[in-house]
Amino acid sequence: MSTNKRPTCPSCTRPTKLCLCTRFKNPILDNTISVTVLQHSLEKKHPLNSARIATLGLKNISLVHVSDVLNEAQFQIQCIQSNADVGQNGSVQKCEKIESLHVFESNGDLGRNDSVENGEKIGSFDMGLNDLSEKCEKIESLSFCDSNLDVGLNGLVENGEKMESLKPMDISFTIDKKGVIIKNYGFDKLLVDQCAIRNGFNVKKIRKANDGKCVKEFEINVGPGSLLLFPSEGSVGVEDIGFDVKNLIVLDGTWGKATRMYKENPWLKLLPHLKLDIDKMSLYAEVRRQPKAGYLSSIESIVYAMKAIGGEDVEKLDCLLDVFESMVVDQRRCKDEALNLVESNITSM
Incomplete structure (x- = not known):
């Protein structure tokens, strides 16, 4: 049995034939509002994770892996x-x-x-x-x-x-x-x-850890002007922020994982919370489950939040959404091809 895996791009981790890297406009966006992504440890390996588009398309961004608290x-x-x-x-x-x-x-x-x-x-x-x-x-x-x-x-x-x-x-x-x-x-x-x-x-x-040892998982500098993008009970719209936003913190994972990260990181409550009032379905809708309208992918949330706050190159922000949409189209096409292949095999039996 062959154990060879299909080649993947080391940058975007997508299959080589579906590489995302060449789809970005050069130069990438030198965003004035820095972005910090707290990514669930299980999300980083998901083939349709959208945060990788943000890390490839934004200059001022940091990615922090966060795991569940088991002990x-x-x-x-x-x-x-x-x-x-x-x-x-x-x-x-x-x-x-x-x-x-x-x-x-x-x-x-x-x-x-x-x-x-x-x-x-x-x-x-x-x-x-x-x-x-x-x-x-x-x-x-x-x-x-x-x-x-x-x-x-x-x-x-x-x-x-x-x-x-x-x-x-x-x-x-x-x-x-x-x-x-x-x-x-x-x-x-x-x-x-x-x-x-x-x-x-x-x-x-x-x-x-399970063996009783203490392990440092992350260390983050949270500067003044930081804002958490999360729809909590005390979150406000962009018009009510009241200060210059310098850093946008985003939770990356399914809604369930993001909610758990928020609960298990109480220090996030020290930050002002931003909610997006967007009544639309995510581009993810056809390939990945979304709880309901307004629950967007990480890249969509980042783009819409930065647009709402203002001060960024809107055209380059839209480019990030274009790359994301192309990734969704690729996935939908691959699913259709796989389904057609299965149906063809059943018919020929």
Whole structure:
């Protein structure tokens, strides 16, 4: 039995004879609004995945693979401060030396004991020292402990007194396999008062694998002006956004997968949500199931959202839809040819 697979294009992953790469207009769209696609791990292998058209046709785009939470997953959020924030609202004016900074993880994969001069980074860890305290002459010990995906702030000490009211730069929470938050260190407060993330934030997901090991799945920088395209209860139309959109975040997967991703990534609730009021069937309709009108493919959602927000080359956005439509036509033709072949074989029997 032959095990040879038909040749595929390494860029678009389509069969060579159905390659999409030559169908794009050059140069590709240098989009002013960057796009971040959170793609379900099962969606990336689907032959009709439309996000690949966005990654091929847009210059400023990033693709992040997201898997289902099968055990537990921890999310670590670090708020980003601008230089203008230094010296205000609990930031550092003077921090001569921090004697000891410990980062522990129970499985032994992480462990550092270093000193920091003038609030500099320790290796690859930036603990956000600019938000520690005002006129901090000396902090004897600052410890972050991670035990079985349990990150907690043990407290800061200044002159032998615990600083209960200090707002940490790093926030974490853990969810179970049902998407329920079971451990919460500051995330609930961040949902209520989002001043700390006005300059953006960094989010890291660490999932617990079946063998018990902790694996970093992704780390994303979410800049100011970010907007999530998702029809939640609190989502608004384009006319009600009220700020300059700089980054569009899109969930890529079937509606069921996208909904699960949203539930299992509660940090998405920190973002303003955009809904598209489009009462039309997707081009996908003939080759892939859509729940109902208005449920579009990822590439259609991206294009229509960017058109609604404005500021992009409409002709090149339409080109992306043309490429998508041609992919759908290819698939429909292949299905028809396969069906005709089956019918022909049955007739000849």
